[in-house]
Amino acid sequence: MFESWVNSTTDSVFYKMFDGKDFRYRFVNKVKADRFRTTPEEMFKKTNSDFMSAKDAEIAYEEDMRAYNGETINCIKKIVHIDGRVEFSSIVKSQWKDSRGNVFGILGTARDVTRQMEIEECMRTYFSETIHSLKTKYIGYQVLRLIANGRYGAIPNTVKTRLDGITCSFSDVENMLIEALARVKSLGFEEKKLGLDEAPVDVGLQIIDKVLSSFASEIEEKNIFIDNTYGSIPEKQVFLKINATALYSIFENLISNAIKYVQFGGVIAIGYIIKDGKIIFNVYNNGPGISEEFQRNGLFEKFQRDEGTQNLAEGTGIGLYHAKKMAELLGGSLIHEPTNDNHPNFLLTLPIIS
Structure with missing residues (x-):
């Protein structure tokens, strides 16, 4: 049963024996060897120094010694491989004893959490930057609330009514941020909630x-025509095994941008094609083009906006940066x-996972 689990698990499993000087691998499963881009046979009787950077090997040795002396190690580590690859692993190590209780090494398991850490960092960066960009606006919001409440003297009822409306709008923004933060929590960073294990x-x-419905009033206000005549979404059903929250966030950014910059009576087209085992979505609008300079330098960067179109609509300049990062993840x-x-015309390419 144990051998079956070791060979079927997606976690790394390993035993190390202490020879009085160093910890040498006595067993590793294929998953562990694959992560070091070698074979179990090649790792036999070798040490961390043969597969890790000198710094990481030294840290691993210290952890191994602590585990050997009876401490249970449970941590997430950044690992730099000799070939320069960087991974994050959730590692558990403890004593390895014989039937008499004598300690002669350590046993451990490790789970690759690189993708989870990347997503967590991406979302943390996105929201910290969003909050940063809204910070000055909220200072003004608090002042307006004080004015509306008469803190700085009496004001006409018509002005108070207008200020009340403005403060209510800012309150709506607060609620939107709360909802967005809840959406991030629903994204989850456990492996079971990423890509492969999501329902179609x-x-x-x-x-x-859902995205189009959320922008229904803006679409109606600008008399925008949503064209689905080619690619036909949502006319044709397209199912993907993917994280729905992340995909929604990408389309929300792309469609929001299209609505912002398309002119009154304009067209937004959303379509797709399938090519070479991948699906390519496009989100197009017939609004003003993006300057070549901005396409080359700044389009997908943080806090960047095209000088030629930035006066047409408000924005923080981080939406496309976030969408691109999520697509890559x-x-x-x-x-x-x-x-x-x-x-x-933006093209979103995603793998089709069966």
Whole structure:
């Protein structure tokens, strides 16, 4: 039973024996060897120094010795491999004893949590930057609230009514941030909540329809035509095994941008094609083109906005940065490929996972 588990688990499993000087591998499963890009046979009787950077090998030795002396090690570590690869592992180590209770080494398991750490860092960065960009606005919001409440003297009822409306709008923004933070929590960083283990998502019904519905008033106000004549989403059903929250966030950013910059009576098109085992979504609008300079330098960077179009709509300049990062964490990519007549057209490529 143990051998079956060791060979079927996605976790690294290893035993090390202490020879009085160093800890040498006596057993590693294939998962452990694969992460070091070698074989179990090659790792036999070798030490961490053969597979890790000198600094990481020294840290691992200290942990091994603590485990050997009876301490249970349970931590997340950043590992730099000799070939330069960086991984994060959730590691547990403890004493390895014989049937008489004599300690002669350590046993351990490790789980690759690199993707979870990347997503956590991406979302943490996104919201810290969002809060930073809103900070000055909220200072003004608090002042307006004080004025509306008469702190600085009496004001006409018409002005008070207007200020009350403004403060209510800011209150709505607060609620939106609370909702967004709840969405981040729902994303989860456990392996079971990432990509492969998500139930199939109906992209049209569960993602695009919902995003469009959330912007219904803006679409109606600008008399925007949503064109689904090619690619046909949501006309045709497209199911993906993917994290729905992350995908929603990407489309929310792309469609929001399209609505902001398209002109009154304009067109937004959302479509897809399947090519080489991948699905490529496009979000197009017939608004002003993005300057070539900004396409090369700044389009997907933090706090960057195109000087040629920034006066057309408000924005923080971090939405596309966030969308691109999330696309990459889903194993895909996000690029801008303008149409022949230089209208904005974003392409989201994602793997099709069966």
